[in-house]
Amino acid sequence: xxxxxxxxxxxxxxxxxxxxxxxxxxxxxxxxxxxxxxxxxxxxxxxxxxxxxxxxxxxxxxxxxxxxxxxxxxxxxxxxxxxxxxxxxxxxxxxxxxxxxxxxxxxxxxxxxxxxxxxxxxxxxxxxxxxxxxxxxxxxxxxxxxxxxxxxxxxxxxxxxxxxxxxxxxxxxxxxxxxxxxxxxxxxxxxxxxxxxxxxxxxxxxxxxxxxxxxxxxxxxxxxxxxxxxxxxxxxxxxxxxxxxxxxxxxxxxxxxxxxxxxxxxxxxxxxxxxxxxxxxxxxxxxxxxxxxxxxxxxxxxxxxxxxxxxxxxxxxxxxxxxxxxxxxxxxxxxxxxxxxxxxxxxxxxxxxxx
Ligand code: GLY
Numbered sequence: 001x002x003x004x005x006x007x008x009x010x011x012x013x014x015x016x017x018x019x020x021x022x023x024x025x026x027x028x029x030x031x032x033x034x035x036x037x038x039x040x041x042x043x044x045x046x047x048x049x050x051x052x053x054x055x056x057x058x059x060x061x062x063x064x065x066x067x068x069x070x071x072x073x074x075x076x077x078x079x080x081x082x083x084x085x086x087x088x089x090x091x092x093x094x095x096x097x098x099x100x101x102x103x104x105x106x107x108x109x110x111x112x113x114x115x116x117x118x119x120x121x122x123x124x125x126x127x128x129x130x131x132x133x134x135x136x137x138x139x140x141x142x143x144x145x146x147x148x149x150x151x152x153x154x155x156x157x158x159x160x161x162x163x164x165x166x167x168x169x170x171x172x173x174x175x176x177x178x179x180x181x182x183x184x185x186x187x188x189x190x191x192x193x194x195x196x197x198x199x200x201x202x203x204x205x206x207x208x209x210x211x212x213x214x215x216x217x218x219x220x221x222x223x224x225x226x227x228x229x230x231x232x233x234x235x236x237x238x239x240x241x242x243x244x245x246x247x248x249x250x251x252x253x254x255x256x257x258x259x260x261x262x263x264x265x266x267x268x269x270x271x272x273x274x275x276x277x278x279x280x281x282x283x284x285x286x287x288x289x290x291x292x293x294x295x296x297x298x299x300x301x302x303x304x305x306x307x308x309x310x311x312x313x314x315x316x317x318x319x320x321x322x323x324x325x326x327x328x329x330x331x332x333x334x335x336x337x338x339x340x341x342x343x344x345x346x347x348x349x350x351x352x353x354x355x
Contacts, residue, residue, distance in 0.1 A: 002208060004215040006131065007223050008151065018131060018155040018215045022204055025119055025158040029094070031055045037088065039080055041103035043095025046121050049164050054094075057083065063098040065251040069137050070146065076106040080114075090115035090153070096122035096169070097129035097255065101144070104135030108150035118152045121161035123173025123207075124256050127180070127214035128235075130155050132222040141304070142311055143243045149227050157211060162202055170202070171291070172256030178287055179237050179263065180214045186329035188213055189287065196290055234331035237323040238263030244308035248300050260288055264295040269345045270324050275334055283328045299346060306346070310339045 002020040032038045033056035040058040047060050059079045061072065080091070091114055093103035100118050107116035120130035136147020162170070181189040188210070192199060198206040218235070225232040242262025245253055253261075267284050270276045288295055299305045309320065319336040326332045 002212045004212060004219055006151070006219045008226060009223070014151050016152060016154055018157060018219070020126075020157040020208055020212055020215070021159070022208070023158065023160045025156050025160070026050075026053055028156060029053045029092070029119070032092070033058050036090075037086065038090050038092060039083055039085055040092045040094060041076055041079075041099055041106075043099045043121060046095055046161065050161075061095065061099050061102065063095055065098065065138060065143075065246065068098045068102055070139070072102050073106050073109075073137060076103060077110055080106070080110050085110065085114065087111045087114060090117055092117045092119055093130075094119040094121060095125070096120065097125045100125055100130050101135050101147070102137055104133075104150055104152070105137060105147055108135055108148040113150065116150065116152045118155045120155065120157060122165055122169050123162060123211075124169070124176050125173075126157045126159075126162075126211050127173060128176045128218065130157070131215055131218045132232075133226065141247050141308070143246065151226075155215075157215075159204060159207055159211070162207060168254060168257070170200075171293070172254040174199070174291060175238075175256035175260035175263070175293070177210055177214055178291070179235075179259065180217050181287070182263065182284065182325045182328060183234050183237055183323075183331035184217050184329060185213065189283075189328050193287060193290060200291075233321060233333050234323045236321075237325065237331060238266060240309060240320060240322055241265045241269075244305050245297050247308040248305040253297075257293070260293045261295055261297045264288060265297065266322055266324065269342065270322065270334070272345065273341065276324055276326055280325055280327055284325065302346070306339065306343050309342055 004018040006016050008014045030053055033040050041061055042054055042058050044060050044062045047054050059076055091103055091107040093100045100120060104116055107114050118130035120126045133149045133151035135150050136144045139145040181192055195206060221232050221235060238259040239262060242258040245258040245261055246255060264284055267276060267281050271278060271281045319338055321333060321335045322337055324332050324334055
């Protein structure tokens, strides 16, 4: 079993381990809702595929961006109330990023906070969203507008779940892996370039290595800047344009796929504005091309799209903040970007990737 520790300096109590292995959570989860002070929120598909793990009274969540909202949080809170959940009980989130975000938020406000354990079942949630304590829901068409920083007590990553993960979900998660490589780790970038066949085949040791590396990188960032006052903003690479793509496509485009497009389009914008060099734009294109991502995006509703960029919670009163890569493995933050310049960038046919 691989282990990554997230060390939050202010308190040992809030520090936690990320455990990574193949085929071990069955032991942790089976029957737990019946005999332990544990409550489970489980993704509907995961529940169907691994139904022997989930005996007893559990909350099944049909995960979609459309029900990542306060109504679902309310239903989870009622579920716990009906089960007479107590303050030292534990809520488990078993699923992808949506399950983790929604259940984590419910755990953070039920009785002002109960224990929370993440069991991510998608690549995206394994390498990114289950680690670091961001929880929350969408409000109207603004993504993740309501939420909290609330660290889990543990993250249990079982790569068994990846054996049944659909291809588009895997590709969505891989975009976040590429994000970590572009921001922090040139070796990981080179590894991904040289090992495409094993990565897309999901070879177990290769996937565990990648997940562990992303968790280590994320742990370092979260240890330094848990509440995103500085370095953690880098993790928003591709997310400012990416979130707008999600909203504009009415969530038909999955989060990671939108992030891949966002990383490329933000880099193209930054290159045109002289913020980054052509070499890094080429490196970004290269890796996404190797993994067959379509980097184009045709905006459907221009006003909605631009408003989504302007109302993104990462925007400051002084302008839009973009995370960028100045070179593979080196992230930088650019703030005070004027929304009008982004609007001009997307006007006409500039959203199309040059052929
Ligand atoms: N997903 C980005 C972060 O956790 O900060």
